[in-house]
């Protein structure tokens with residue numbers, strides 16, 4: 001049976017720009033990414049997302065918007081990563097560098113896709129256009145996407 005690991009990924013937004021973090025260690029090291037990590041036992045997904053954002057760059061989100069849900073499969077690994085993607089426009093404190101992340105603002109047209117997870121270039125446009133999405137990516141190693149799909153979620 002496939003096991004699932006629930007993870008969060010948070011993007012701090014301002015008009016025309018988005019906050020990314022250079023991951024300094026661990027999974028995804030050397031790539032620009034959002035802030036996030038594993039949801040802990042007894043914690044809601046949004047509480048986990050807020051906690052990781054605070055731990056990784058000192059920002060407190062007053063509210064989070066759900067923007068996407070992505071399932072990642074890595075060939076040879078039975079664990080599916082279920083990544084809940086959020087953004088926030090409503091936050092306190094300026095981003096600071098931590099042991100895990102070096103934060104930097106990027107213009108929405110200057111997002112450095114060449115130094116990010118390869119899936120990001122496919123779903124970022126949906127997020128930047130304010131569209132909710134669901135997606136799936138099957139990776140071989142860290143660089144190669146073997147299979148994928150994405151769909152925009154329509155509001156009911």
Ligand code: 6U4
Pocket residue numbers: 007008009010026027028033034035036037038039052072081083117118119120
């Ligand atoms: P620990 O073990 O506590 O240091 P933790 O901070 O809980 O780890 P971490 O940093 O391993 O978790 O979480 C991985 C982060 O990478 C999550 O925010 C989800 C994100 N992520 C994983 N695969 C991704 C991918 N293919 N594309 C992407 N983000 C991904 O954009």
Ligand code: NA
Pocket residue numbers: 035036037038052056100
């Ligand atoms: Na993390």
Ligand code: NA
Pocket residue numbers: 037038
């Ligand atoms: Na963590």
